[in-house]
Amino acid sequence: MITIHHLGVSQSDRIVWLMEELGLPYKLEWYDRKDGLAPPEYLALHPAATAPVITDGDLVLAESAAICEYVSQRYGKGRLSVAPDKPNYPDYLYFMHWSNNVQGLFFSKLAANAASGGQPQSANPIMTGVLGRRENGYYRYLEQQLAKNPFAAGPDFTCADVMILFNLTSLSRFGGRTIDDLPNVQAYVDRITKRPAYLKAMAIAGPSATKPSK
């Protein structure tokens, strides 16, 4: 059975959501943050020291998108993935990378703010302009896609939706770009967050959930 090593208030909640969507059994190991940071025992799970991490027998696998695809292919018969011969295969591939790319830009803005002591980032307007343009580009493209399709990668709910939702909900609480100007994205978030598997997963491991007592 797959063990999800869940870091509290982190994007590892999406792996719980994935398992609930697929109706697969899993064991949840909960790690609380210490002073906002992942505790040493979490960092020791994987050499790259990132969240989420799953273990499956001897396998230790990090990286949300890799975990989603692995679980879908090895345990879900490819459900929630999109096969190469499908017309929306390129969209699926693209949006499986969207979340990490947007988070790279998010961390860049956080780092710039931290380094400037919270002052306006006037030191390098080219850098600020490029970061902002890129972030807006990613969100605008998602808005365009959701004008044509109910889900990120086309007609069906897929791992790509499991990947991107964190950016559209939790990340804005920490200073990520909001979606106030993106009506299709807003409607999408409203729809997706009503899914029973999502509600169950957030109750178990979402940002407001707490470590279960043994």
Added chain:
Amino acid sequence: MITIHHLGVSQSDRIVWLMEELGLPYKLEWYDRKDGLAPPEYLALHPAATAPVITDGDLVLAESAAICEYVSQRYGKGRLSVAPDKPNYPDYLYFMHWSNNVQGLFFSKLAANAASGGQPQSANPIMTGVLGRRENGYYRYLEQQLAKNPFAAGPDFTCADVMILFNLTSLSRFGGRTIDDLPNVQAYVDRITKRPAYLKAMAIAGPSATKPSK
């Protein structure tokens, strides 16, 4: 035929490398940077305004990793990809995301440096510490994997190698983490950069190549 929209001195050179490895035909459209930035006609190719971009009939696809997988599956019979039933499938999935994650941290450092006017980043040691720990974690994990395997994802050359090499060569020229302390990674770079398809691709579209005259 696939058209590669190549932005000069950018990671879009890896798509030329991919096509040369697979022995597939392609058309190369070259775009020079203006004052270091992508020109407006490049930014107009895709709503997210990132490089690389390919076009294939009506399809406009951005995102290196998505392009690699799309080309491998649709035109290369899955060559350079790893199938879900293979033992190294999880490694393949993981390293198809490594490059973007490392670049997110790279941009974060650039942004922090720019915002601090080049001063030491003393404003937020927690942020600096987390960024550095994460970047080191990614590189240390690659070093560990290359102690066991000749390629990033195991015994064979794959799209994962096409993805990560840019970070190990070009990115350090712009301030990315160097690999001086990683002997397995150094040996790997030495081996990979001798591949005939790589040498041909770099002569055509690498950072020292120039726009071909018509």
